[in-house]
Amino acid sequence: MDTLPTASPEASGDSAYGQVRSMIASGELAAGSWLRETTLADRIGVSRTPIREALNRLAAEGLVELSRNKGAQVVSFSPDDVAGLYDVRAGFEPHAVLLSVPQLTDDDVAELAALSERMEAVVAEGGDLAGLGALNAAFHGIFIERCGNRHVATALQTVMRPAVVAHTFRRYSAEALRRSMQHHAELVAAAAARDGEWAEAVMRTHILAARNAAGAHPSTR
Amino acid sequence: MDTLPTASPEASGDSAYGQVRSMIASGELAAGSWLRETTLADRIGVSRTPIREALNRLAAEGLVELSRNKGAQVVSFSPDDVAGLYDVRAGFEPHAVLLSVPQLTDDDVAELAALSERMEAVVAEGGDLAGLGALNAAFHGIFIERCGNRHVATALQTVMRPAVVAHTFRRYSAEALRRSMQHHAELVAAAAARDGEWAEAVMRTHILAARNAAGAHPSTR
DNA sequence: GGTCAATGGATTGCATACAACTACTTGGAC
């Protein structure tokens, strides 16, 4: 897993796009820093053309900002930005879960369980927040991808992506982390039972707890 | 206003992107049809490079679908797709309105009023659904742009765009059209009064009525 | 000393050429 997983198979096909995105997600490219096309091209080992395409995609996804004739820079998120993104997620993602859970296959549930266990293992070993973020994105991505509507899925992915990047490096307390892992386990249980409403409620809880853990209280907005 | 308005100033800067998108929005490029890069390049009068960038952006926005080494085709929307998009809009757009209305300037309100009147004029003259769709997109776009959070705005715009395209060519009954215009007028009134909750309720009504008018009943899903 | 204009460097935007891949057609064998 060299790139941030999205469960969309062609995403990692364009390696330039995937590599630039993983550099952003991992923090290797700091928020606000300028992305020089030639620099990225040299670092990745391709010409400027695929780099430019990657930057365009990332701009459309809200992960970089383009200034005409000036270049691209990694987006930065103010606390208010993060709070707003959590609000949007709190509105959308439970709904997506309600739609997707009844349609999940046994394989999907098994994948969710595996991802949940891997995240717990990472937490138990006590580290690698970047890897945790990637696993978490994959976990949440499954629900969105399976919501039964292709266009809704792509739209929600677009909402999710900046949220995932913004949240990747926030520090959670040990308690908040443990609680988050419990939510994942309960989501797996609800998914296994194909109980959409249960899963919806858990997901809403999960996101609101995360918003709080990220220090983005609703009253601050 | 030669392109579909988005209130994002740089959008119409890249003319190739704007032109391809307006071709899609106007139906000049039919849903499901293949977009050949050389064909588009010749028609617009540029080389393949800006066309490719436009197609990448449009793909990220969910307006075209890319198949590796095979090209791009305009997305098509099944009735279920449309229903899902309306559901998503019903979920988020009222919330965006609630956030944005208290922050609107007098100029914003005046622009909303002007757009509402222009739409009524178009309906009174009895035609040009494509132009109506563009005006409608601009009207709704104002609320989203002013929601107070840049990233939320871009994410929600991405959710909106396919919905707008999918909805542009649906035929509404005269009664549904009239009702929709009344909703717009009431939204302007609520915005002028800076009453976010009122506007939120009107917007929810507006979208659910549109969903019904589009023949996308929630029970069909 | 401060401000404005010109110039140089650097970077992006676009066009073109070539390579890689896909899909179709055509020919032959069974």
Next chain:
DNA sequence: GTCCAAGTAGTTGTATGCAATCCATTGACC
């Protein structure tokens, strides 16, 4: 007549070269 395979046309993916634009530095003028 059907199926398979090879060739070929057409399309996309990538690399490179050049023009246009922007930013910073430098110099002159007030």
